[in-house]
Amino acid sequence: MPDRQDGMQTDTICQYSVDQYIDKLKAFHGNFAPGLLIGGFMVDAAARRMAEHEFVDAICESDSCLLDAIQMLTPCTVGNGWLKIVNTGRFALALYEKRSGVGVRVGIDASKLDRYPEIKNWLMRLKSKHEQDGAALLSEIKAAGPDILSVRPVQVSAALRTKKPGDPIGICESCGEAFPNNGSRLCLACQGMDLYG
Amino acid sequence: MPDRQDGMQTDTICQYSVDQYIDKLKAFHGNFAPGLLIGGFMVDAAARRMAEHEFVDAICESDSCLLDAIQMLTPCTVGNGWLKIVNTGRFALALYEKRSGVGVRVGIDASKLDRYPEIKNWLMRLKSKHEQDGAALLSEIKAAGPDILSVRPVQVSAALRTKKPGDPIGICESCGEAFPNNGSRLCLACQGMDLYG
Numbered sequence: 001m002p003d004r005q006d007g008m009q010t011d012t013i014c015q016y017s018v019d020q021y022i023d024k025l026k027a028f029h030g031n032f033a034p035g036l037l038i039g040g041f042m043v044d045a046a047a048r049r050m051a052e053h054e055f056v057d058a059i060c061e062s063d064s065c066l067l068d069a070i071q072m073l074t075p076c077t078v079g080n081g082w083l084k085i086v087n088t089g090r091f092a093l094a095l096y097e098k099r100s101g102v103g104v105r106v107g108i109d110a111s112k113l114d115r116y117p118e119i120k121n122w123l124m125r126l127k128s129k130h131e132q133d134g135a136a137l138l139s140e141i142k143a144a145g146p147d148i149l150s151v152r153p154v155q156v157s158a159a160l161r162t163k164k165p166g167d168p169i170g171i172c173e174s175c176g177e178a179f180p181n182n183g184s185r186l187c188l189a190c191q192g193m194d195l196y197g
Numbered sequence: 198m199p200d201r202q203d204g205m206q207t208d209t210i211c212q213y214s215v216d217q218y219i220d221k222l223k224a225f226h227g228n229f230a231p232g233l234l235i236g237g238f239m240v241d242a243a244a245r246r247m248a249e250h251e252f253v254d255a256i257c258e259s260d261s262c263l264l265d266a267i268q269m270l271t272p273c274t275v276g277n278g279w280l281k282i283v284n285t286g287r288f289a290l291a292l293y294e295k296r297s298g299v300g301v302r303v304g305i306d307a308s309k310l311d312r313y314p315e316i317k318n319w320l321m322r323l324k325s326k327h328e329q330d331g332a333a334l335l336s337e338i339k340a341a342g343p344d345i346l347s348v349r350p351v352q353v354s355a356a357l358r359t360k361k362p363g364d365p366i367g368i369c370e371s372c373g374e375a376f377p378n379n380g381s382r383l384c385l386a387c388q389g390m391d392l393y394g
Contacts, residue, residue, distance in 0.1 A: 030272045068276025075227045078275045079265025088386035089376040110375050123375050124366045154393040169321045178307050179286040189285035196351040
């Protein structure tokens, strides 16, 4: 598929073909998820615009499958701290230069979804998973590519970029395990979390 | 390295040799992290005990690098929802059968760390990263293997296993994006989060 006039491409997602990316997401995420394919186009759109920066961190505005698109396609993972979850509930992400906070945010432009009824059904939860037409949804996502995205420059707030110093570590007087001791003698679990019945 | 008398092995982490696992963690996590190697032995210890179960979910009690050990070694990711973060502050994880909640929790037995001073320095933050002896720490972690772990059966609480039904999706009156509408006309970001300055 040739490049589109607006400079956006729909035939690749970062260094992968769309089909290679789908194989990769099945291997990591365990199954195909529509949001992960849309998420792939979102990461791609952001990564293209951040290509000149060496150290790029990520924010995911959702605790959904979108996280895995970022983890698969960038060096940012939840475990290495370069990917932060800031759950606004919106299906959106930002990539930004680690120190300056200069970055790009990519979301979904809901106003463009009337042309993509299956994507709209999925995003707006108008149909249950069982009622969705999976094949039509996949075709629409592939056809839409970045066409349904909204992309804008952002400046990530200093509060999100400031690494908090770790608390000193203490030993919980109840369970005997190490925990960040911010003044309590008990870890959060032993303070009464409903974790293990 | 032969199996130890207690049936624990230190020469493999799940399907990988220790060195293969270290290569894998560098590729996914971006760099070597001591906690990820300990985390590998932790996942291995739990996975061995859950091998007969088909659908195994995970809890990570920390928002640290331990998350990436779980994401690398199991099908559970933060994005597919099979891995939940329940941040008690303890360096611990649990694997459990998805429906019944029957599982295994693995933590670090702080009482065993006197024999492993570099691991103790790391876990208890007694030395800064700069002051740690990285090579000695790596040797100690490899030598210790599962020896420093505490393993116990758990029953994961029903509250953690109950999937909450999704809120209906609305369009935020401010930003125009889709969001889970639990009664507000504005998404959480437009309600005043300090996200993009």
